[in-house]
Amino acid sequence: AQSVTQPDIHITVSEGASLELRCNYSYGATPYLFWYVQSPGQGLQLLLKYFSGDTLVQGIKGFEAEFKRSQSSFNLRKPSVHWSDAAEYFCAAMEGGFKTIFGAGTRLFVKA
Amino acid sequence: DAGVTQSPTHLIKTRGQQVTLRCSPISGHKSVSWYQQVLGQGPQFIFQYYEKEERGRGNFPDRFSARQFPNYSSELNVNALLLGDSALYLCASSILAGGPVEQYFGPGTRLTVT
Numbered sequence: 001a002q003s004v005t006q007p008d009i010h011i012t013v014s015e016g017a018s019l020e021l022r023c024n025y026s027y028g029a030t031p032y033l034f035w036y037v038q039s040p041g042q043g044l045q046l047l048l049k050y051f052s053g054d055t056l057v058q059g060i061k062g063f064e065a066e067f068k069r070s071q072s073s074f075n076l077r078k079p080s081v082h083w084s085d086a087a088e089y090f091c092a093a094m095e096g097g098f099k100t101i102f103g104a105g106t107r108l109f110v111k112a
Numbered sequence: 113d114a115g116v117t118q119s120p121t122h123l124i125k126t127r128g129q130q131v132t133l134r135c136s137p138i139s140g141h142k143s144v145s146w147y148q149q150v151l152g153q154g155p156q157f158i159f160q161y162y163e164k165e166e167r168g169r170g171n172f173p174d175r176f177s178a179r180q181f182p183n184y185s186s187e188l189n190v191n192a193l194l195l196g197d198s199a200l201y202l203c204a205s206s207i208l209a210g211g212p213v214e215q216y217f218g219p220g221t222r223l224t225v226t
Contacts, residue, residue, distance in 0.1 A: 032212050043202055044155070044217040051212035090154050098168040098209055100145070102154030
């Protein structure tokens with residue numbers, strides 16, 4: 001069955017430190033891949049997407065993600081975290097263009 | 113340009129009642145999808161509509177139904193509400209229903225069933 005796994009329920013990083021959030025997918029073929037961020041009580045904001053081509057994709061707010069087909073992974077990274085990055089992050093995959101499957105999310109805490 | 117809008121923002125219903133949630137897509141977007149997000153979980157796909165036709169349905173009971181209007185806005189209806197229906201209901205719009213497309217999410221409707 002198609003699935004998206006985010007192994008880390010929550011992560012705490014110090015402000016200014018680097019960040020990597022993990023995401024693995026299980027699909028028959030390579031799906032379209034997304035990372036979203038959600039602040040408490042809010043909707044989802046798209047950070048970046050991978051459709052094809054260059055496996056390192058740049059997004060908004062200084063985030064990037066790398067698609068690795070051999071590992072079925074699409075990890076999100078940021079070189080220096082700001083306190084305003086504290087939020088819930090969701091990895092998602094879409095196949096066929098109509099059904100998006102989301103991971104359970106990773107809650108990011110940023111300590112001063 | 114206005115983003116995806118949803119109404120109401122919050123509502124409280126009693127078990128057994130019926131509820132209608134509304135969504136207006138971004139101008140020019142013809143596809144609307146609905147998701148349910150239970151507290152502490154990722155969004156779960158409920159429906160997608162494109163050009164007023166249902167294109168996909170997630171694993172939800174028949175108590176959940178939806179429709180899309182000629183102006184591409186959409187309604188999600190839930191009958192015979194259960195406590196477990198308490199969630200944030202998200203609407204997303206996209207230009208097309210197929211292929212590599214971005215979805216833009218609204219702020220959601222918080223439904224509480226008591």
